[in-house]
Amino acid sequence: MQVQVVDHPLAATALTVLRDERTARAAFRAALHDLSTMLVYEATRELPTMPVSVTTPLATTAGVALAAEPVVVPVLRAGLGMLPAALTLMPDARSAFIGLSRDETTFEPRVYLESVPADLAGRPVFLLDPMLATGGSALHALRLLNSRGATGIVVVSVVAAPEGVAALEGSGLDVSVVTAVVDEKLNDTAYIVPGLGDAGDRIYGAV
């Protein structure tokens, strides 16, 4: 499984803002937006294009258009913080939504929303979730998307744990990961260390 860690000074500084416990909600959302733009830019590098012809004020020349409509899928809640950046880069992308909340004792995802098109075959699909911890939430989302025909899904995360990366790798699913960092470990409550805390709570407030 391909894991791309986006190594860029602007990504690293935005990640540092996100990690900082003093960063308040508005600044956290802004840094997440900026970093998501960089991550999605990298995640879309292999998007298939098709040749088109374009007429400038001076001549007709060769151009390209996206060959298929991309689908961006935020995992609620925290993934919603990455959606505006993805739609800034791909304004005509389709959006689908998966709502999951992790059980605090079993760490298993609880499903509360699955709003996903029935047929995703042949479409580039990007799963957005800032945190890849145990990988349970991502695996649930990936299996749902696979069941709708999606292949080659790119998981766009901000902080990944080695355990989450290993879980995706071990699943045998056709998936790749683009992230800003792979952190050290999970703690005994399955939070990523050093991480950035609970991403959903930092974006929206604790539930």
Ligand SMILES: O=P(O)(O)OC[C@H]1O[C@H](OP(=O)(O)OP(=O)(O)O)[C@H](O)[C@@H]1O
């Ligand atoms: O890899 P995992 O162990 O499954 O953990 C990662 C999940 O946990 C967080 O969501 P959370 O359940 O806190 O929901 P929220 O976004 O509504 O806060 C995060 O946004 C991921 O979806």
Ligand SMILES: O=c1cc[nH]c(=O)[nH]1
């Ligand atoms: O560190 C973590 C782990 C799961 N979910 C989060 O938001 N943060």
Ligand SMILES: [Mg+2]
């Ligand atoms: Mg949360």
